[in-house]
Structure formats: structure tokens, C-alpha cells
């Protein structure tokens with residue numbers, strides 16, 4: 456914790472509480488920035504929404520959108536960090552799930568802000584139903600992953616961690632001085648063993664643990680933004 460120079464954080468369910476940015480999390484980001492610790496949002500949200508976060512969150516100057524497909528820096532063009540996706544192919548798979556499996560997937564209202572990702576509203580689907588759809592998508596030659604809010608159909612298993620590693624390298628930050636935090640299976644790339652100095656899940660991870668290909672080293676006592684605040688306090692306490 457003493458050596459952490461960058462916190463790569465998921466947004467929904469990690470900086471939010473009941474769907475809204477948490478004032479305590481914003482204060483924690485401000486304090487981390489003042490202490491010289493960079494905060495990098497790493498979200499499954501669209502490029503357009505991450506742009507807003509990067510522009511307005513205190514101390515935040517860049518972020519990763521669409522589960523790590525794109526880097527967003529205000530007033531610069533979005534940058535692909537992965538192979539550009541074939542959205543038409545992925546949308547056709549979503550249409551097949553609806554037609555053949557009665558999936559009733561609804562495209563997210565934010566589709567117009569997305570550059571590479573194809574996402575649907577989670578609409579309260581439980582893990583069992585999501586696992587059913589995941590198996591079907593795998594058999595169709597693509598991948599399905601979900602967050603607390605969305606279901607994504609992707610060309611490759613989304614890996615936020617690969618994007619964070621690339622950015623850390625470019626920014627000259629040792630990957631072992633990076634702490635990561637997230638709440639849902641689309642954050643599993645942030646938890647892969649050996650990639651980062653400290654990996655943290657919010658308390659929400661515990662009940663979904665069977666859906667994570669990689670688990671964090673630590674889990675916070677609190678859920679959602681409460682977990683982020685716990686991590687920030689721990690980093691700040693060790694720096695004093």
C-alpha cells in the first residue's frame with residue numbers, strides 16, 4: 456500500500472452507490488490526487504460517458520472505456536488499445552440470442568456513445584441466466600461478460616487488466632505500484648495474479664465469486680463505493 460502510485464478503478468458499483476457517483480468516493484479521489492496517487496477509471500461504460508468522467512472528476516486526466524478497448528483523454532481523439540471490433544457481427548449474435556433463446560436483450564440507451572463495444576441492459580438478470588447466455592455466445596464464436604448494469608458481447612474476453620498494464624508502461628508507472636479495484640466479473644482482468652501490486656474487490660465480489668476467472672487478493676468489508684473509500688484510506692494511511 457505504501458508504494459502505490461496509481462489506482463485503476465472500475466466505476467459502476469465501485470465509485471458509485473445505488474447507481475450514482477458517491478460524494479465520499481469523489482473526496483477520496485481528490486485526496487489521492489493531492490497525495491500524488493493517480494486515479495484511472497477503467498469502465499465498461501462507453502467512450503462518450505468515460506470522456507465526461509475524465510473531464511469532470513477531480514484529478515482525473517484519462518480513463519479506459521468499453522472494458523479497456525479504448526483510452527480516453529479529454530480534447531484528444533479516443534485511442535484503440537485493442538483490435539477494433541466488428542460491431543455488426545456482435546450485434547447479429549445478440550439478435551440470435553433474442554430470436555433463438557428468448558433472451559429479451561435490450562440494447563443500452565448509451566449505444567450512440569459506444570465506439571467498439573456492444574452492450575445490453577442487464578435488466579436484473581441473475582447469474583444463472585447470464586451463464587446460460589454466456590454458453591450460447593461462446594458456441595457462436597464470441598464472448599459474453601457482465602457488470603452490475605450491463606451485458607457485453609465481445610470479440611475477445613474483455614480484459615481491463617491488459618489495457619491498464621499498457622497504460623502503466625506508457626506512463627512510466629511500475630505495474631507493482633498499481634492498485635486495482637472492481638466489483639464484477641468484467642473486472643477480472645484487474646485481478647489476474649502477478650500483474651499488479653495490490654488487487655482489491657469490493658464486498659460485492661464474494662457472492663459472485665464462482666463467475667470470476669481471477670479473484671482479487673483482498674476484499675473490502677463494504678460494498679460499492681464504500682469499498683473504494685476503504686482502499687483509498689488504506690493507501691493514504693500508509694503514505695503518512
Ligand SMILES: [Mg+2]
Nearest residue numbers: 465467468639
Ligand atoms: Mg462495476
